[in-house]
Amino acid sequence: MPSAAVEVQDVSKRFRLYHEKYTSLKERVIHAGRVPHEDLWALRDVNFDVNEGETVGILGRNGSGKSTLLKCICGVLQPTSGQVVVRGKLAGLLELGAGFQQELSGRENIYLNGSMLGLSKRDVDRMFDQIVEFAELGQFIDNQVKFYSSGMYVRLGFAVAVNVDPDVLVIDEVLAVGDERFQRKCMERVKQFQRDGRTILFVSHSPDLVRSICDRAVVLSDGAMIGLGSPGEAVRLFRERLLEAGDVLALGVTDAAAPALDATASDAPGALGDGQSAAPFPQSAPGAAAGAGAGAGAGAGAGAVVAASSPYPASGWESRPIRLTDVACLLPAAGERRYLLPGEPLTVRAAYESSQRVSGVVFQVEVRGDDGTELFRTDTETLGFDCEVAAGSGVIEFLLEQVPLLDGAYDVNVGVVTPRGMSDWREPATRFEVMNPGRSTGTVSIPVKVSLVSGALSVRGGDPVAS
Amino acid sequence: MALEAPAQPPGAGTSGGTSVIAPGGSVTSRPKTTRVVSADINVKNRLRDIWRSHELLVYLIRTEIKVKYKNSILGLLWSMVSPALTLAVYTMVFGYFLHNGIPNFVIYLFSGLLLWNFFSTGIVTATSVVVNNAGLVKKVSFPREILALASIGSAGVFFFFQACVMVIFMLILRSPPAWPLLWLVLVAMIPTLVLASGLGILLAAVNVYMRDTQHLVTVIVGSAWFWACPIVYSYQNTVAAHLRAHGLTWLYFLNPLTPLVMTFQRVLYARPDVHSTIAPHPPIQLLPTWPAITYVWGDALVLAFGIVLFYVAMIVFGRLAGNFAEEL
Numbered sequence: 194m195p196s197a198a199v200e201v202q203d204v205s206k207r208f209r210l211y212h213e214k215y216t217s218l219k220e221r222v223i224h225a226g227r228v229p230h231e232d233l234w235a236l237r238d239v240n241f242d243v244n245e246g247e248t249v250g251i252l253g254r255n256g257s258g259k260s261t262l263l264k265c266i267c268g269v270l271q272p273t274s275g276q277v278v279v280r281g282k283l284a285g286l287l288e289l290g291a292g293f294q295q296e297l298s299g300r301e302n303i304y305l306n307g308s309m310l311g312l313s314k315r316d317v318d319r320m321f322d323q324i325v326e327f328a329e330l331g332q333f334i335d336n337q338v339k340f341y342s343s344g345m346y347v348r349l350g351f352a353v354a355v356n357v358d359p360d361v362l363v364i365d366e367v368l369a370v371g372d373e374r375f376q377r378k379c380m381e382r383v384k385q386f387q388r389d390g391r392t393i394l395f396v397s398h399s400p401d402l403v404r405s406i407c408d409r410a411v412v413l414s415d416g417a418m419i420g421l422g423s424p425g426e427a428v429r430l431f432r433e434r435l436l437e438a439g440d441v442l443a444l445g446v447t448d449a450a451a452p453a454l455d456a457t458a459s460d461a462p463g464a465l466g467d468g469q470s471a472a473p474f475p476q477s478a479p480g481a482a483a484g485a486g487a488g489a490g491a492g493a494g495a496g497a498v499v500a501a502s503s504p505y506p507a508s509g510w511e512s513r514p515i516r517l518t519d520v521a522c523l524l525p526a527a528g529e530r531r532y533l534l535p536g537e538p539l540t541v542r543a544a545y546e547s548s549q550r551v552s553g554v555v556f557q558v559e560v561r562g563d564d565g566t567e568l569f570r571t572d573t574e575t576l577g578f579d580c581e582v583a584a585g586s587g588v589i590e591f592l593l594e595q596v597p598l599l600d601g602a603y604d605v606n607v608g609v610v611t612p613r614g615m616s617d618w619r620e621p622a623t624r625f626e627v628m629n630p631g632r633s634t635g636t637v638s639i640p641v642k643v644s645l646v647s648g649a650l651s652v653r654g655g656d657p658v659a660s
Numbered sequence: 661m662a663l664e665a666p667a668q669p670p671g672a673g674t675s676g677g678t679s680v681i682a683p684g685g686s687v688t689s690r691p692k693t694t695r696v697v698s699a700d701i702n703v704k705n706r707l708r709d710i711w712r713s714h715e716l717l718v719y720l721i722r723t724e725i726k727v728k729y730k731n732s733i734l735g736l737l738w739s740m741v742s743p744a745l746t747l748a749v750y751t752m753v754f755g756y757f758l759h760n761g762i763p764n765f766v767i768y769l770f771s772g773l774l775l776w777n778f779f780s781t782g783i784v785t786a787t788s789v790v791v792n793n794a795g796l797v798k799k800v801s802f803p804r805e806i807l808a809l810a811s812i813g814s815a816g817v818f819f820f821f822q823a824c825v826m827v828i829f830m831l832i833l834r835s836p837p838a839w840p841l842l843w844l845v846l847v848a849m850i851p852t853l854v855l856a857s858g859l860g861i862l863l864a865a866v867n868v869y870m871r872d873t874q875h876l877v878t879v880i881v882g883s884a885w886f887w888a889c890p891i892v893y894s895y896q897n898t899v900a901a902h903l904r905a906h907g908l909t910w911l912y913f914l915n916p917l918t919p920l921v922m923t924f925q926r927v928l929y930a931r932p933d934v935h936s937t938i939a940p941h942p943p944i945q946l947l948p949t950w951p952a953i954t955y956v957w958g959d960a961l962v963l964a965f966g967i968v969l970f971y972v973a974m975i976v977f978g979r980l981a982g983n984f985a986e987e988l
Contacts, residue, residue, distance in 0.1 A: 208986060268697045271982025276699075282693070287798075292797075293796075294727070294793070294796060297723060301723065
């Protein structure tokens with residue numbers, strides 16, 4: 194029974210935001226007792242456990258409290274209430290860089306950091322060469338760290354954190370630095386840690402990274418934990434939260450009197466904006482748009498002012514006039530089998546409801562592997578379509594003419610973006626499976642022809658299917 | 661605040677029990693310490709944390725000394741050279757120009773200065789130590805009191821070098837200490853250490869929130885407090901009579917450093933009453949002729965005050981330390 198390596202128990206953290214900061218005695222005396230401030234709760238009753246050997250990601254928008262949480266876990270900040278219990282040695286890298294003393298050399302800083310983690314000089318002696326080698330600092334190890342480049346600084350910090358044999362590793366955004374080769378090296382080390390059964394906690398802005406290496410993920414929003422679950426679910430929740438806040442892909446508002454669908458758009462697979470009468474984009478009446486938006490899920494008429502209580506704040510809802518109602522994968526031989534053969538076509542059909550006439554709409558489709566790797570992604574804008582959507586319901590189809598994938602289950606994600614931002618995103622919207630009758634392995638199906646040019650005794654048989 | 665406690669009873673060589681055997685077995689099965697981060701302030705736990713980090717303390721003291729002499733050619737030798745030069749100059753000045761008739765006045769002066777330098781250097785550097793080490797405080801968790809203690813510790817190292825220089829001068833000037841009272845040096849050192857640590861910890865925390873503190877401390881330590889101690893002048897010979905006349909002797913001894921400095925002088929200068937080297941050689945009562953026990957009592961009272969101050973400093977530091985990272 195694995196025990197918790199990190200227990201975060203009802204952790205809250207309040208920051209005092211002073212409108213003016215009085216740090217000198219004179220100012221303190223003058224403003225004694227009435228320094229204007231606002232309380233900002235960076236964390237509110239966050240509660241979760243990280244089991245031993247588990248990798249947990251922390252997702253959240255900027256300012257959602259991710260870094261504050263990591264600092265509380267590392268013990269750099271004290272929670273205002275609640276507590277964090279950490280079992281074992283914790284090494285952390287907070288916000289691009291380790292705690293180094295600028296005046297000391299890299300060598301001395303390694304020992305300093307080691308002793309802060311409770312290692313004896315002998316322990317550090319043992320790890321020293323490994324650290325220097327990992328950090329790729331070579332001769333610079335005896336230079337003062339204030340002369341280091343930012344890359345060297347971060348490399349050294351990471352090298353120390355991963356080589357001091359920690360039980361719990363805490364990483365804040367640091368995997369985003371260094372050149373690609375070093376990043377890969379870091380990732381390899383992180384994976385090695387996972388195999389060793391060490392506990393890892395990390396913050397990333399990259400949902401892909403969370404999806405690919407985490408066992409579970411925590412989603413923070415305005416200091417509160419809004420979700421804890423599988424990386425897939427967490428990423429979905431995170432994206433949804435981004436949608437509600439309407440701060441993704443804000444492309445700017447186009448003119449209300451946008452031209453109708455042009456010739457290219459009408460060639461698009463599926464029908465765009467099947468001709469219901471449409472109200473003009475009600476730019477001047479955001480209130481009406483919000484009301485209409487709230488009703489759109491139930492298929493309300495265009496532009497109608499519906500007095501429904503919206504589950505979402507009006508500000509976020511306004512920018513979401515189009516909602517996806519149903520997404521499905523249509524297989525070419527749906528009657529016979531429920532999977533795809535490598536190289537077969539696949540149709541992704543998405544039905545949507547629009548509360549109003551919207552121009553400049555972009556539909557996105559994305560195919561991801563089981564581990565979350567993005568395999569393919571495109572959207573109507575990239576393909577050169579300029580879509581205008583009428584109020585009411587509609588259907589769009591993407592015909593992926595050839596899906597050159599091998600065995601596996603794949604997620605299809607579909608999204609709609611309007612000029613005001615992401616309008617809807619389904620993840621995973623639907624799934625499909627591919628069965629490979631051939632024997633080749635891998636992810637991508639590449640047609641192969643074999644010809645032994647010389648020296649062959651005989652060539653017989655061969656795989657009938659080109660994969 | 662961070663505190664560490666072994667998850668299993670200490671001394672338990674058996675790392676098994678509740679642990680899990682993972683492939684490789686090495687990571688999950690080893691004994692682990694538990695650390696709790698919370699807003700609780702418990703002086704006992706904080707002291708235990710500090711004790712656990714004594715190796716870090718030693719390293720930080722080394723670091724501080726290293727940083728101080730970084731890029732200098734003489735390096736650590738400076739800590740000997742600079743007091744030696746100061747002493748040489750004082751010998752010249754008080755031997756020829758400001759001749760006050762007190763034989764080997766420079767030894768008298770330096771015996772008080774030795775203790776004072778340790779105390780003042782310690783608390784002045786400790787006051788700004790948390791601010792100066794913002795890079796560490798914002799990124800790594802460790803008992804922050806260690807920083808202030810390291811400042812006191814490095815002042816202790818310089819004290820040691822100055823003491824060596826002092827011994828050399830005592831040999832040159834043939835001014836032996838009061839051998840039977842030599843143990844009193846230790847009696848005075850302990851309260852000095854406790855007092856400096858307490859004050860250093862307190863000021864280091866306050867300075868994070870009010871940066872005036874460091875300037876204020878420099879000014880106070882550099883002037884008022886220094887002259888409140890009988891270092892350059894003699895208590896017995898200069899101020900005792902005036903104080904007694906106004907009934908202010910108690911006020912003078914409220915300065916906790918006074919008994920400590922006088923203990924040092926009594927032991928290292930060794931002669932309470934001397935004859936002036938200027939004709940007609942009148943006797944000078946330089947130090948009070950108290951028995952050793954009086955010095956012990958004086959120093960013990962300072963120690964008691966120092967312990968209370970230290971405790972208060974730990975509580976204040978504990979309250980303030982939780983937000984250092986956001987204030988820096």
